[in-house]
Structure formats: C-alpha cells, structure tokens
Amino acid sequence: MAANGTENDNSQDAPLRRPARLPARRRQSPRRRKRGGVAFESRGGFWFVTDEAWLKASQAVPRDRGRLASTPEIDRPFLDQQLREKKAREDREQLRIKAFDADILRYDRTAQLLAAQEEGRVRALNLEVEEFRARYQRPESRREFELSDPDALRKDRPARVCEDDPRCGPSGMQRFQGEDGNQLPRHKFQQRETRGWLEAQRAEKEKAQRDQKLADDLYHRKETELAERGLLLARMEEDSRRALDTATLNYNMALAAEQAALRDADRRREEAMNLAEIGAHVYGDVLTENPQVALSAFGPHRVVTDRWKGMSPQQLEDIRRQQGLQVEENKMRRMKEAQIESEWERQRTLVDSAAMARQRLEEEEARRLRQELDKYNQQLGREQLAHQEYLDKEVYTNPPSAQYYLQFNSSSR
Template identity: 50%
Template sequence: MYKVDLQADLKEAAAIEARRNREKERQSRIFNARHRTLGVDVEGLKSQVEQRKLREEAEKRRDEAFDADRVQYDKIAQMLEEEEQQRKKQLNQELLEFRQQKQHPSTRREWDIQDPAVVHKGPPARVSDDDPRCGPSSLQRFAGEDLNGVARQKRLKEQNKRDLEEQRAEREKAQADRKYADTLEDKKRIELDLRALELAGLEDECRRAKAMAIADFNRAQAAEVAEKQRLAQQREQDDNNTEIYNHLTSDILTENPDVAKSLVGPHRMVPYRWKGMTPEQLEAVRRTQKEQCKENQKLRGEQRQWEEEWDHQRHLAARAGMAMEEQEQDFRLQLRKGLDAYNRQLAEAQKANLRYLEKEVYSNAPTAHYHLQFNTSSR
C-alpha cells in the first residue's frame, strides 16, 4: 500500500515539474521581444504605416472640413432655435393673456358643476306649487302637464345658440393663431433667405474684386513683357541699321579717314594725310546726337508712365487686399467666438463626466498589489 502511494506521488510530481518547465519555456518565448517579433516584414510594416498616415491625414482634412460645415450649421441651427423659442414664448404669452382676459372660469359651460358656491346660488328645494321640480308625489304637478315647456325649449335654444357661438369664436381664434404663426414663420424664412443672399453677395463681391486685381496685375505683366520685346526688337533694328551703316561707310566703299592716324599715338595725325571732317560726318554726328537725345527723352517718358501705372496697380491691389483682410478677420472672429463657446460647453461636459467617473464609476482605486499580478503567466 505504501509503495503504491509513493509511485502516485512521484508521477504527480513529475507531471507538475513538466508543466512548470513548459510554462517557463512558453514565458521565455512570449516575454522575449526579439523571438516574438523575429521574421516580421519591416518594409511591409513601413508601407502600412505610411498608408495609415496618409489615410489619417485625409480623414483629418475631411474631419476639419466637416467641422467647419458643422460649426456653420450649428450657428444657423442656434439662430433658428433662438427664433423658434422667441416665437413660442410670444405665442405662449399671447395665449396666457387671452386666457386671462377671455376665458375666466366663470364663463365655462361646466362652471355650474365646478362652482363651489353652487348650493348657495341655487334655488330652494321648493319655490311654489308650480315648481317643475316637484314630482307626482307632491300632488302639485301630474304627468303630462308640461306647464313650462315653451320657456324650457326657449332656454334650450338660447343655450345651444350660445354654445355654437362660443365654439365658432374658439375655432376662429384657433385659425387666427395658426395663421399668425404661419405668417411669423414665413417672415422668418424670408429673413433667413435674405441674409443668406446677402452673405453670398458679399462673397461674390470679394471674389470679383480679387479676380479684377489679379487680371489687372496679369495685364500689367503682359504689357511689360510686350514693351520689353518691343524695346529688344528696336535695339536689334538699331543694331542692324548700325551694321548696315558701318558696311556702307567701311574702307571698301569709302575712303577710310583712319589712314591719317599716326603710328606714334591714337591722338596724333599725319598732316599730309589729314583732310579734316567732312560736312556729312559733322551732320551725321549732330543727327546722331539729336536722335540720342530724343531716344533718351522717350525712354524717360515711358519709364515715368510705367512707374505711374505700377503705382496705380499697387494702390488697387493694396485696397483689395485690405478689404479682403478685413472680411477675413471678421469671419475669423465670428468663427473663433463660436469655437470658444463650443469649447466651453465641451470643457463643462468633460468636467462633469470626470466628476461622475471619479465619484461614481472609479470609486474603488486599484492598489499596487493589483498591478503586480500582471505578466506573471503566459496564459
């Protein structure tokens, strides 16, 4: 009996030891980051990371666009909600005033039943022998004798007439209230449409001013390029004319006066070769000087005109830029106000949620012993 128990203990100890060894091997594989991540496709992971970044940026831009639209829609919704609240408040105020002025409890048809002083106001149990309330047992009025039938029918008709008049008045009042509410709603819708049209007109005006400024700038640049090309062509034509003139006045066709120059120096002349300047040369010199003066005056005039045109274009561009900047500042200010209000509401909601989590949800804070139980097993 003792040997059998010993063999069972040894088998159980061997099984426990084997499980412990397998657990240690499993922990060494799982807790070893190098062995766990060995064989990962780094390039594939990088491409996935890049694709995720691109996707996140696209989603971020889309969320920003949606946020801008949402802010604008929230502003419009707040405006409509405020106007709806004002309209409901006005209608409730008018309804309360109508009830206080026209619908006193004493004017209701059921007031006879609800009147606390009905007993004091009612007739006595018996007025006379002809009292219609007296039955056959009173021996004052017998079956078939309707002595007050005509008066009773008259009172019933008058009562029905009053009831019909009151119902008609109530129906007309309800129709008037509905018509007034529809009129207010139509006016508010028209006002919102006019405001939207005004904003769209301002935006179109800014866009047109920007387009005009850009078009003026492009025209000025095109004119400048055309003028530069014209000046280049003029210079080329002058160079060609000069070249033609040089060929015509060269040594081949005319006598070269340079032969009279002395070899001693460029300012010395050979006396027996010098013939002096011809009248044509003097006239050519004077004509060239006059042409140079005219060309200089023309260039100065064109330069002055270009400077004036550029000053005018810069002034127009500056005015358009100032107008656009003012509108952009106004839009940013309104957007910032709306965003601040939304951030305040969000901060209050987050604070309230944090207080709820701290007081209600996370009331039992974990201790150090709670964190020590993690990463102790591979399971």
Template identity: 40%
Template sequence: MYKLDLPQDLKEAALLEKRRNAEQQRQDRIFNTKVRTIGVDRQALDVQTHDKEIQRETEGKRDEAYELQMTQHDKIASLLDTRQQEEIRNLNRAVDMFRLSYQKKEDRREYDLYDPQSLKKDLPARVSDEDPRCSVSGVQKLMGEDLNQEQRKKAQQEQLREWSLQQQYEWAKGLEDQKMADSLYDKMRIELDQKAMELQEMEESARKAVCTFTKTFNKAQAAEMSKRKELEKKLETEDNMAEISNLLQGDLLSENPDQASSVFGPHRVVPDRWKGMPPQQLQEIKNVQQQQILEQQRLKDEERQKAAEWDRHRVQAARAMLLLERQQKRQEQELRKAQDHINQQLAQAHQAQKTYMDKEVFTNAPTDKFFDQFNKSSR
C-alpha cells in the first residue's frame, strides 16, 4: 500500500555528510591531546597578522600627521624667535638713544675724577692766608710767615682795649649791685624782726584769752554734768518704780488668760503670753480623743471581718483551681494517648511506603552501559 523506497534528497544527504565530517574533525582535534596542546590556530594567527598590519598603517598615518604638525610648529617658533630678536634689537637701540640723550658722562657724579679739563677749572693752590684749603700737609702756608702781622696786631690791641673796658664796667656794676643788695637785706631784717615781735605779742594775748575761756567753759561743763547725772538718776529711779508696779499689777504675773488673745481672731493666740488651755478645752480634747479611740476600734473590727471574708474567698478559689488543674491533667492525658495512636499509625504508613519504594520502585540499578554513553560527542 505504501511506497517505502523513496529516493533520498541529495542536498540533504550532502549536508548531513558534511556535518558528520565536521563533527569527526572536531572530535579528532579535541580528543587528540597532542594537537590540542601543541597545535597552532592558523586562522587566529591570520587575524592577528591582519590586525598588526592595520595597526602599523594607522601608526604610520599618525606619525605623518605628527611630522606635519611638528613642521608647522617649527615654522611658528622660528617666526616668533625672529620677532623676539627684532624686539630685543629695537629695545637695545632705544636704550642706547636714551643713554646718549639723558645719561651723558658730563652729568655723572664722579665725572670730576677723570675730567680732562679739571686742571683748568680748578682754583689755585692758595688764594689768601684765610683760605681754608691751606692745610698743614699742603705746605702752602708756613707758620713763620705771618703775612698779616700789622692787621693782626691792630686787631689784638683793639680787642684788649674792649676787654679792659668791659671788665671795668662789670666791676663797677658789681660793686653797685652789692651795695644795693646789702641795703635791701638790712631793711628786710629789720622788718622781719618787727613782725616777729608783733606776732609774739599777739600769740601771748591769744594764749591768755584761750586759757580764760577754757577755764570758764570747764566750770560750766562740770556744773551741767552734775545736774544731768542727778536728773538721770531721778528718772531711772522713777522708771524702776513704774516697771515694778506694772509687773506686779500686769497680766504676766497675774496669769490672766485673756492676755493671750490675738487681734487676728479668737482662734489664734499670742505664743509668748499663752498660759495654757482652760479646763473646758481640755475636756473637749479628751472627749475627741475618746471618740477617736472608739472609731479606731470600729475600723479594726471591720478590717478583721474583711480579712476573714477574703480568707474564705481565697480558700474557695484555691479549691476551684485544684479541681480545674485535675480536669486539665485528665484532658492532657487523653490528648497524649490520642496523639501517640496517631503517631503510631503514621510510623506504620511511613514504613510501608519505604518498603514499597525499596522493593518495587528503586529496583533498576545503573550499569556500565549507562556510563559509557558519556564523552562520546564534542558538543
């Protein structure tokens, strides 16, 4: 019915054969240790060679660009150097012109040291005897010459005459001044003596007046002092008597309870005057204390009753808790028994499942044929 001998597709067969050959070559290359470790990948080397050529070509182009750029920079540097040299020459030329115009050698400070016309411009060695340049070492003027002897003598005589007149005038004036000073001194001594005598007399009279006044004043003071003492003694005696009378008749010694009343109200007293409470107040205090004792006794009885009631409640609560604990223990025992039964059933089921898996499921153990199928392909 069916035609099974169909012609095979040649293209597909060729492709399949090519794939098988490639796989075989790959296996030979991979599983061959010598070829894998020592062999050379030519295709990779060709790629590397091509990359190297491209790199060298790129570097060559880059070097050419650098050379062109370097040449251009050299030209620019040469132009800048030429311009700088020209500017330096112009600057030096300007400096020279400035020196020729404003810094001449005639204007120098030390030009007189090497001036060729210095001898013509200089003064003679000696102008006159008063020339300050005629020093001892210059030998332009000797001590024994005395060229101005006549003028010098006249000047000396005139100077001596003036000195003599001046001395005579000063001596006469000194004598006159001395006489005047002596007369003034004598007059002043006389006036001082007179003033001293007058002052002494005035001092004596003043001393006498002071003594008289002091004596009178002391007498008056003594009389006044005696009167004051008598008056003070009398007043002190009267004050003492009045104080004794007041103390005897006052509320302090009589122990009047009304004296302790305060002006701020009847419920307040003056502490330093209070003599104690009256019998009525003491009785009231005792009554209040008795009432407080009875109240304390009543409170203690009530607390005792409350404590007994709480004790009964506590005993009942403890009994209820004991019964509840017993019931909880019984329930826990029942739950534990049920849990043990369930665990036993689970253990039996687990054991049965394990036996089934070991005897029925895990029976196909791997053989050498299973492991030989590995490492048979390059993929």
C-alpha cells in the first residue's frame, strides 16, 4: 500500500510545483507566513513557497526516493515513466504560457502600429489644411483688406496726380466747375471697374464653392477612414477572442483525456497490486505467526521478503501521515491553479475593457471633429452673409444719379 500511495503522488503534478510568472508589477516587500512547517510569501496578491522552502523540499526528494526504493513491491521503471510524463506536462505548460505571452506582445505591436499610422494621417491632413490656407486664404486676397491694411498710408497717392485724376472731387478743391474733360475716360474706367467687381465676385463665389467641396471631401474621407478602422479593430478583437477560446477548449479537452487515462491506469495498477498482495498472503509464508522468521542476517533494518509478515503499526502510521500531507499539498496546488486561472480571466477582461474604451474614445474624437467642422462652416456662412449685408446696406446705399451729373457745365463759370 505504501508503493500505491507513492505512485499516485508521482502520477500527478509535483506538490511543490512553482506557478508560471505573471506580468511584472511594482516590487513591494514580500510578506512571509509559515504554515505546516513550510514558509510562504505574498507576491502580487498570491502566496508562493519561498525559495528556501523550495530548496529544502528539492533536497529532501532524493532521500525520500531512496527510502521508498528500499520498500518491496515498487515498480521503479513505472515510476521513471511517471517522472518523464510529469516533465512533459510541465514543458507543455511552459509552451502554452509562452504562446499567450507572444499573442499579447503581437496585439500590443499591432495597436501601436495602428496608432502611429493614425497619427501620421492626422498630421498629413493638418499640413494639407495649413498649406491650403497659406496658398488660397491669405489676408491680402480679401476684398475688405484695404479697409484694415496696416500699410494703407504708405500705398496712398497724393491728392491730385494729374489733371485727369478721377479721385479729385468738389470737396477736394483740386478741380472746379467747368473743368470736366475726362467724362468719357471716366465712364470707361467705371465700366471696367464694375466689370472687375463682377469678375471678382464670380471668382470669389467659385472659390467658395471649391473650398466647400474640398471641405466636404475631407470630411467624408475622414469619416470613411474612421469607419474602416473601427471595423478593422472589431475584426481583430473577434479573431483574438475566437483564437483564445479555441486554444482554451483544446487544452481543456487534452487535459480531460489525460486525466481520464491517468485514472484508468491508476485503477488497473491498484487492482493488479491488490491481486498480487492477496496472492502473496495466500500462497506465501506471510501467514506465519513468528515475526522473527523475517529477520535478516545482514542487520535489523533488513528483512527476508519471502517470509516477511508485514509492516508494523508505526510504519503504517508514517505512511498514512505522508499520504495525508500529500493530499493537503495537492489541495494547495489546485487552489493555486484556480487562482492563476482567475487571474488570467481578469487579464482578458481588462484587455477587452481597454479595447472598448479606446473605441469609445475614437468615436468621441470623430464626433468632436465633425462638430467643430460644422461649427466652422456655420461661422463662415454667417460671416459671408454679414459681409453681403454690409455691402448692400452700408457701401452701396448712395449710388450716383443723373441729377448728380447734370449739375456740371450748367453755367459759364
């Protein structure tokens, strides 16, 4: 029965197995606690076996193996096979953890690349807008620029340049009644000026239409780009979640099959050992009532196996105590595995929450840009309407009539 307890322990994971490392956090002074003769320390909200206790347990394993090797009815090749299977399981666990870490790094690099591309597109769009303003929306190209030109006095000409200066009116005391000799050139100049104003108004209207079309194109392009980026992020999130669910399902199925095979092997091995023990008791010399028959001539710690009656109550009690300790260690190992699994689930929940928060921020940024563009367009419309009303009500309120021109050449003076 001692061999049975030892093999059951070796067929499962080691009781002192160290869990996989979680993502690094800010280092704090670990808290230590001693329970059952084993020292533990707290790291990141979990309790782990200290390095000293781990080393002590590792050094004690060979002594326990040597003690168990001297016990009869132990299948040493089978124990070695169990150790190899245990090592293979640990290697598979390490590969699974490395695969999860590689997926996390790949997702982080993809998010950083998309963010850098988005920043580059926004920067290029801003440069295009600044270049358009510097080329087509300069202050000196406005019609009302001459009203607020800081260099207006430097550009101004004298009151009268020549005899035919059209700027000389009656109030300037530069030209008097009867001196109008530039009527025809003045009319031609007024016609050219009117034609120039009409051309300028038409050009300004066409320019405003082109600017509005360009602004609409930029808005639609940005809106389409944001929609495509949202679809790309949604597809990436769905693919990652589907891949993670598939890997978890495959791992759980493989683990269930492995555990079923181990339980079946343990059951068959226990039945074989029970039958062998019954046969040994029935057909061997174990039924003798003289315990001195099993003593060996090589020392009190040796026994004659074909005449050995069995273990003493003290030896059986030690074995049961060791089995109880192994059961407790297995319970602690399962609790640690459950904690690690819950931590992984929390990390996955945090990643999903961060992706949703980033998507909401991008939608809010797109909405804010759209609102700012609408406000800017409305402001431009109001400014144009105000300027047109100013021209209609303030500038062109007193056009010259026919009576104004009839007052000239009305006398001999």
